[in-house]
Amino acid sequence: MPRTATRETRLAAARALVPVLRERAEKTEALRHLAPETVHDLVENGLVRICQTARYGGDALDLGALVAVSAELGRGCGSSAWCHAVLAIHAWMLGLFPGEAQQDVFGASPDTLAAACFAPTGQATREGDGFRLRGRWSFASGCDHAAWIAVTAPSGEEALPGAPDLRSFLVPRGDFRIEDNWFVAGLRGTGSKDVVVDGVFVPAHRTLSMVQAALGRAPGVALDDAAVFRVPFASALALVLAGPAIGIARGALESWTARTRERQLAYSGAKQAAQAPAQIRLAEAAAEIDAAEAMLFGACARVTAAAEARREVSLEERARLRRDTAFAVRLCTRAVDRLFEAAGAHALFDASPLQRAFRDLHAMSAHAFLNWDTTAELYGRVELGLPPTSPLV
Secondary structure: OOOOOOHHHHHHHHHHHHHHHHHHHHHHHHHOOOOHHHHHHHHHOOHHHOOOOHHHOOOOOOHHHHHHHHHHHHOOOHHHHHHHHHHHHHHHHHOOOOHHHHHHHHOOOOOOOEEEEOOOOEEEEEOOOEEEEEEEEEEEOOHHHOOEEEEEEEEEEEEEOOEEEEEEEEEEHHHOEEEOOOOOOOOHHHOOEEEEEEEEEEEHHHEEEHHHHHOOOOHHHHHOOOHHHHOOHHHHHHHHHHHHHHHHHHHHHHHHHHHHHHOEOOOOOOEHHHOHHHHHHHHHHHHHHHHHHHHHHHHHHHHHHHHHOOOOOOHHHHHHHHHHHHHHHHHHHHHHHHHHHOOOHHHHOOOOHHHHHHHHHHHHHOOOOOOHHHHHHHHHHHHOOOOOOOOOO
């Protein structure tokens, strides 16, 4: 594969991987992290570099391309699609860091992988030209395959007058340890384990103000003219995290439809496909997934247009985008719930892709950036003239 490619090239590569990932889905869940061959496939096909800076071998495509690829991969395996989404958005995020940090990560190879945790559960203390960092962070998806991790902590400084700074700290593999506690109901194959840092020194150039990044003012923006790096951080993260939901729901719909065409109801012997309730559930689920896709890609188009026009995205626009991404996931979850209810007892078996989709979407819905109640509150507050519940909008 070339070091740079088009959206169509990357999407075609993702489409070719769908049956492969589908075959590996049970193995991936059993491993509780991505299979090594899946990591190889994602890297070899350039799928992690879609939004990575071209200065270090990336495609620097728009976020819509990344979301489309993750959605396609989700048709095969939800855990694989989720890990693709997070590893790819982390590769984009590294382009927001100062140039010296980018060289630290990508200097040896443009295919270097990085994990990240955004909940500010650590502690950082200013020490000379850097910070002393310690703490524990949860849900580090893909950390088993990452050479670096970015973790978040309050810096003890101000990002803006009166606004405490949350900062992302970039830590190499030798300076953090992984604690294997990923025994979960959904997204089992993502390896989203805890990571621990014990008093490591992080130089200032390996840090990034998350508040500044949320406003589209990260230092890396000045180093790269690609519009994708002008997208506010929280907007980009929310969009990309929601992408796999579309594919997971579509894969579930395909599986349910194929089985329903052939299924005979146990007691009546009638074909389920001839029953009006099945037909109505199919129509409703398909409409919900189509609506979710339209909402998500509409949000991608709006934020990309603002970035291309070099226009700062307003708080109201960012709150709407967060609303749309969370609601898209909610629609996909409802669609799969609707199908699962009419799938019969065979859908309960581990070999059924429908039960996996059911579990994976409910796991996605619990993510802080995708949880509907939390995001709806944020949107409602902004629309009603109240301050948002988080600085990362």
